[in-house]
Amino acid sequence: MAVDIFIAVGGFLIQCGLALLGLKLTHWKHKFLFSVLVIFGAALMAIAVKRSLDSQKRIETLLGAIGSRGFxxxxxxxxxxxxxxxxxxxxxxxxxxxxxxxxxxxxxxxxxxxxxxxxxxxxxxxxxxxxxxxxxxxxxxxxxxxxxxxxxxxxxxxxxxxxxxxxxxxxxxxxxxxxxxxxxxxxxxxxxxxxxxxxxxxxxxxxxxxxxxxxxxxxxxxxx
Structure with a gap:
């Protein structure tokens, strides 16, 4: 799970870094605001990935219960x-x-x-x-x-x-x-x-x- 989150967040940061290069000549206030948005976006990405993995785990558990049950x-x-x-x-x-x-x-x-x-x-x-x-x-x-x-x-x-x-x-x-x-x-x-x-x-x-x-x-x- 940690590896998947790291890959997703890393990819997001790389894309943001490339975009940030285009702002290097802009005012420092714009750079600061953009950095905040990058961090916020990375956090949202991490949450989304974790929820997706948790959902997949629940589905696998349910399928396992259906495939193996007593009655x-x-x-x-x-x-x-x-x-x-x-x-x-x-x-x-x-x-x-x-x-x-x-x-x-x-x-x-x-x-x-x-x-x-x-x-x-x-x-x-x-x-x-x-x-x-x-x-x-x-x-x-x-x-x-x-x-x-x-x-x-x-x-x-x-x-x-x-x-x-x-x-x-x-x-x-x-x-x-x-x-x-x-x-x-x-x-x-x-x-x-x-x-x-x-x-x-x-x-x-x-x-x-x-x-x-x-x-x-x-x-x-x-x-x-």
Whole structure:
């Protein structure tokens, strides 16, 4: 930076010096005034060069942040746990839910929540919003028990989430498509461009059979 400023100012002074030679026969007051203008112009030139270099540095920093960043992403698809994948009376459904840093840089001050629920009543246009609200209530209860952390690329938070033992009424309704299984995720983290938040809400399409298989489950995004 100092070299660039020196070159710019030096070039300016040389030009002014050549112009000053043309004033050598003029009155000394004119020479003094011209000298003041030369110094003032050199100072302005130095300030302009420094601002230009600082701006370039900020742009390079921003481009570096864009090219190298971390971001948390909900793990897809949710994975069933062996022995907890049958839709039947008094059986528990369990899945691994969580978030992973899919970027190429660390994320800081990150934490995430996930949940697994069964909707209540016949599915309607307002069910997605209601289930989001229920997940928000559960998340609020667990928020003070969660510790923020730092996760490198490929690292994250994964946990097992359960649906309590199903009733016979729930089993029939799920298999008939009247009620749905929901999976939720919510994560926040800090990266070079600031704090980020991602919310995930999914519902499981009507199962093909009572025996769930991870690869055959069809998940859909909840309505906004």
């Amino acid at each position: 948390m992403e909900f793990n897809m698809p949710p994975k069933l746990l062996p022995g907890f994948s049958t839709i039947a009376t008094d059986r528990v459904i369990a899945m691994e839910l969580g978030h992973t840093n899919r970027g190429n840089a660390d994320v800081r001050s990150a934490f995430s929540f996930s949940g697994l629920m069964v909707s209540e009543g016949i599915y309607s246009a307002g069910t997605d919003r209601f289930m989001r609200f229920k997940f928000g209530e559960e998340m609020a209860l667990r928020a003070n028990k969660t510790v923020r952390g730092q996760y490198g690329p490929g690292r994250g938070v994964v946990g097992t989430r359960y649906i309590p033992p199903l009733t016979s009424k729930q089993v029939d309704a799920i298999l008939n498509g009247d009620i749905r299984i929901f999976a939720f995720g919510w994560t926040t983290w800090v990266e070079a461009t600031g704090e980020q938040v991602i919310e995930t809400c999914l519902w499981l399409q009507r199962p093909q059979s009572a025996q769930l298989i991870t690869e055959r489950m069809r998940w859909n995004r909840c309505a906004e």
